[in-house]
Amino acid sequence: MVELETETDRHDGVTLVSGVVFNSRTTAQTVRLESRVDGPTWLPRRGWTTVPEWNGDCWEAVVGSNRRRGFGFATPAEPVARPVEIVAVNRSTADERRDPDAVLAELEDHQPTRDVARPPGDR
Amino acid sequence: MIVAVAGGKGGVGKSTVAVNLARELEAVVVDADLSASDLPRCDGPGGPGLHEVLAGRIDPVDAVDRIGSIRILSCGRTLAGARASDLSELHRTVRRLEREYDRVVVDCPAGLARDVGIALQCSDVAVLVATPNRPALVDAFRTRTLALDLETPIAALVLNRSKDGTGERLVDQVEETFETRVTVLAERSSIEDARRVGRPVRDVRPNAKALDAFERVARTVERCTRRRLGSYCRTEVSETSIANSRPSPSETAAGERPIFK
Numbered sequence: 001m002v003e004l005e006t007e008t009d010r011h012d013g014v015t016l017v018s019g020v021v022f023n024s025r026t027t028a029q030t031v032r033l034e035s036r037v038d039g040p041t042w043l044p045r046r047g048w049t050t051v052p053e054w055n056g057d058c059w060e061a062v063v064g065s066n067r068r069r070g071f072g073f074a075t076p077a078e079p080v081a082r083p084v085e086i087v088a089v090n091r092s093t094a095d096e097r098r099d100p101d102a103v104l105a106e107l108e109d110h111q112p113t114r115d116v117a118r119p120p121g122d123r
Numbered sequence: 124m125i126v127a128v129a130g131g132k133g134g135v136g137k138s139t140v141a142v143n144l145a146r147e148l149e150a151v152v153v154d155a156d157l158s159a160s161d162l163p164r165c166d167g168p169g170g171p172g173l174h175e176v177l178a179g180r181i182d183p184v185d186a187v188d189r190i191g192s193i194r195i196l197s198c199g200r201t202l203a204g205a206r207a208s209d210l211s212e213l214h215r216t217v218r219r220l221e222r223e224y225d226r227v228v229v230d231c232p233a234g235l236a237r238d239v240g241i242a243l244q245c246s247d248v249a250v251l252v253a254t255p256n257r258p259a260l261v262d263a264f265r266t267r268t269l270a271l272d273l274e275t276p277i278a279a280l281v282l283n284r285s286k287d288g289t290g291e292r293l294v295d296q297v298e299e300t301f302e303t304r305v306t307v308l309a310e311r312s313s314i315e316d317a318r319r320v321g322r323p324v325r326d327v328r329p330n331a332k333a334l335d336a337f338e339r340v341a342r343t344v345e346r347c348t349r350r351r352l353g354s355y356c357r358t359e360v361s362e363t364s365i366a367n368s369r370p371s372p373s374e375t376a377a378g379e380r381p382i383f384k
Contacts, residue, residue, distance in 0.1 A: 046302065070276070100244060103272040110157065110210075110238035 002031055002063070002089045008079035014042075017083045018072035023063040031069075032088040033059040039077025059084075062092045064099075124348045125217050125227045126150070127246035127275065130253055131262025133233035136283040136308075137252045138162055139318050140340070141230035142193065143333075144250065146323035147341035150226035151187055151194040153217060155242045157205045160198035162230060162321075172197045174204030176216055183216045184223050191322050194224065210238055214245040235265055243270045248278040248347050250340060251301070255282050255289040260297065267301055277303045278347035279340050284310045304343055308336045 006019035015037065023029050035041045035057040043050040053061045053071065063069045071084075126148070128141040138154075138161040145152035154162040154173060171186045173196055187196050196216075198204075220227045231242045243249055249270045253263035267277055280303050282290040290307035298305050308314070313331035317324040324331050 044302075046299075068274075098272060100273045103269070104237065104240045104244060107235065107237040107240045107269075110232065110234070110236035 001025065002029055002086060004033070004084065004086055006082070006084050008083055010079055013076060015075050015077060015079045015083075016072065017075065017079075018070065019084055020068050020070050021061075021063050021086075022068040024066060026065050028062050028064045028092045028094065030060065030062050030088075030090045030092040031086060033071070033084050034087045035073065035075070035083065036085055037075045037077040037080055037083050039075045042074040042076075044072060058087070062094055124148075124150075124225070124248075124344075125221055125229065125246045126278070126344055126348070127229045127231050127243050127249040127270075128252060129231035129239060129243060129249055129266050129270070130251050130259070131233065131235060131239075131266040132253070132259045133159075135252050135254045135259050135263075136281075137233075138230050139314060140250065140252045140281050140283065140308075140337075141228050143317075143323045143325070143337040144341055144344070145226075145228040146193050146325050147337050148226050148228065148344065150228045151196060151220050151224040152228045152230060153196045153220065154198040155213065155229050155238070156198060156232040157208050157210075157238060158200065158202070159232065160200055162195055162197050170197075172199050172204075173216070174199045174201070174208050177208035177210065177212045178204075179209070179212070183219045187220070187224075191326050193323060196220065210241050213241050217245050235262075235269055239266070240269060240273060243275050244273045246275055248344060249275050250278055250344060251280040251303070252283055253280065254284045255293050255307075260293075264301065267303075276347065277301065279303055279343045280305045281308055281336075281340060282306070283308045286310050306336050306340050306343075308333065 001024050003022045003024065004019060006017060009016045017037065021031050041057045043054045053059050059071050061069055126144065128137050128144065130137050141152050142162065152162065154160045157174065171181045175181045176183045176186050183196060187194050217227050217229060229242050229246055232238050251263045251266060253259040263280065270277060280297060280301050282293065282297065282305055285291065285307045290309070294305050294307060311331065311333045313324050313328040314333050317327040320327060324333050324337065
């Protein structure tokens with residue numbers, strides 16, 4: 001099952017919409033969401049480029065098995081009860097994100113600093 | 124709520140931010156630096172701390188000290204203690220403290236080794252600390268990348284020890300690069316006075332200007348974690364994705380680029 005949780009916050013005439021998609025299925029899924037707010041979708045940006053998951057009013061990304069993925073956008077429109085809806089879910093063979101446990105396993109073991117490795121009298 | 128204070132580079136003020144953030148959040152602060160701990164201890168170097176907790180010798184709650192207005196789970200600086208510590212117990216330790224005290228701030232070690240990774244992974248959000256110079260910001264950016272790989276969102280970045288407006292001048296660029304809110308902490312005597320006696324600024328100089336910045340970071344952290352409570356407490360995108368939302372150029376008047384914060 002693919003679940004969606006959203007929140008809206010209105011500040012200074014702008015509605016901020018944020019949410020999380022959770023995929024509890026055993027396979028990665030390509031999830032497509034669409035904004036349901038009655039107004040333009042202002043997309044998150046990195047520099048002058050909008051984040052690649054967004055295209056117009058739609059957001060699409062691969063969500064791994066038992067993984068969650070966040071998204072957000074802004075709009076001048078008033079908040080609505082369901083600002084975003086899932087419009088398509090398809091099984092995906094690509095899950096480009098690494099598992100956090102694998103990331104952790106790749107890190108170097110921590111080493112005591114020279115200070116602590118040296119006898120107290122030598123510091 | 125578990126908040127990691129991290130930054131990659133040593134000496135940028137992580138412990139100072141951790142202690143003061145813990146004071147503002149009324150949280151217990153955990154010194155997770157197993158070999159170069161920096162937080163004060165009330166019973167001298169011999170008392171039980173995180174080493175003993177991670178070695179399974181004492182319950183985390185029993186090892187918490189109260190120093191002034193804040194609670195601290197400190198850590199020793201001995202090689203034997205660091206060696207005896209089982210880092211995989213950190214997750215259970217901070218969750219135990221969260222159940223007891225509700226809010227926990229984890230003061231992470233410097234570097235990007237597994238000890239930092241574990242501290243980041245067991246936190247709900249991270250606050251990055253850097254000084255306004257390139258080496259510190261590069262290290263902070265690497266820490267950001269690691270945190271996001273571990274699915275811990277970044278709640279805020281503190282540009283510490285800003286002198287003569289160096290931090291203020293970098294805010295826009297750092298916010299854009301890190302995709303998070305930046306708070307500038309100017310170099311002030313109140314912070315140094317408090318650090319020297321091992322206390323939060325609010326306890327030593329209750330009217331200090333620096334408190335505004337710590338308060339601001341605390342409120343940002345609260346907002347960020349409120350969004351992630353419940354089953355969705357961790358995700359790779361924090362509220363930064365919306366904080367950085369801006370109208371596209373075609374939707375704004377020429378030259379206007381409002382940022383919604």
